[in-house]
Amino acid sequence: ETGVTQTPRHLVMGMTNKKSLKCEQHLGHNAMYWYKQSAKKPLELMFVYNFKEQTENNSVPSRFSPECPNSSHLFLHLHTLQPEDSALYLCASSQLGWDLPRVTEAFFGQGTRLTVV
Amino acid sequence: AQKVTQAQTEISVVEKEDVTLDCVYETRDTTYYLFWYKQPPSGELVFLIRRNSFDEQNEISGRYSWNFQKSTSSFNFTITASQVVDSAVYFCALSEAGSSNTGKLIFGQGTTLQVKP
Numbered sequence: 001e002t003g004v005t006q007t008p009r010h011l012v013m014g015m016t017n018k019k020s021l022k023c024e025q026h027l028g029h030n031a032m033y034w035y036k037q038s039a040k041k042p043l044e045l046m047f048v049y050n051f052k053e054q055t056e057n058n059s060v061p062s063r064f065s066p067e068c069p070n071s072s073h074l075f076l077h078l079h080t081l082q083p084e085d086s087a088l089y090l091c092a093s094s095q096l097g098w099d100l101p102r103v104t105e106a107f108f109g110q111g112t113r114l115t116v117v
Numbered sequence: 118a119q120k121v122t123q124a125q126t127e128i129s130v131v132e133k134e135d136v137t138l139d140c141v142y143e144t145r146d147t148t149y150y151l152f153w154y155k156q157p158p159s160g161e162l163v164f165l166i167r168r169n170s171f172d173e174q175n176e177i178s179g180r181y182s183w184n185f186q187k188s189t190s191s192f193n194f195t196i197t198a199s200q201v202v203d204s205a206v207y208f209c210a211l212s213e214a215g216s217s218n219t220g221k222l223i224f225g226q227g228t229t230l231q232v233k234p
Binding site: 031033035042043045048050055056088090092094095096102103104105106107108109110111113 | 148150152154159160161162163164167208212214218219220221222223224225226227
């Protein structure tokens with residue numbers, strides 16, 4: 001298994017649909033992240049989970065709902081999205097610690113290319 | 118405030134030329150980490166290097182080299198003898214490791230590198 005796996009790779013959904021993106025990491029990391037990459041903006045952090053607890057929500061609209069049932073899995077539940085939510089959604093994981101280095105490099109999945117119609 | 122600036126939006130070179138990608142960062146933390154990632158057309162972000170704020174040694178890895186200068190808050194990336202396979206979008210990123218260490222990455226806007234044969 002590769003380090004970080006995301007499914008599906010591509011998703012087309014209508015504005016009234018409900019769908020979920022899945023991310024799984026096989027690296028034993030204790031932190032997971034959702035990032036959004038749209039055509040006109042740089043990579044934006046959406047959510048951070050450290051030790052399964054959400055530690056950051058970067059002012060993300062409530063139509064995006066994250067879930068982290070354990071330190072290896074991360075979901076992003078989508079409902080009533082807008083066309084401007086079409087983007088590449090990237091999941092990542094890293095290892096945090098109190099000793100130096102306090103953070104390792106993040107490893108990314110291949111992303112889910114989402115199109116909202 | 119934390120910020121990463123990659124002033125070069127696009128760079129085009131001919132194969133075998135050397136090319137330098139610039140990165141300037143802003144942070145108030147004394148402990149932080151800098152990263153470079155490569156994003157090929159497939160979309161996945163590929164980790165290239167992590168540099169700790171307390172280690173200003175420059176690094177060379179094959180055709181890649183990095184110049185970290187705290188005095189100018191810069192972390193530039195040089196590809197020597199570029200190849201067509203180097204064509205990608207390159208991102209510089211910052212992670213602050215202060216009291217609110219979550220491992221989140223602040224990305225620059227990215228530099229699209231095109232290497233022509």
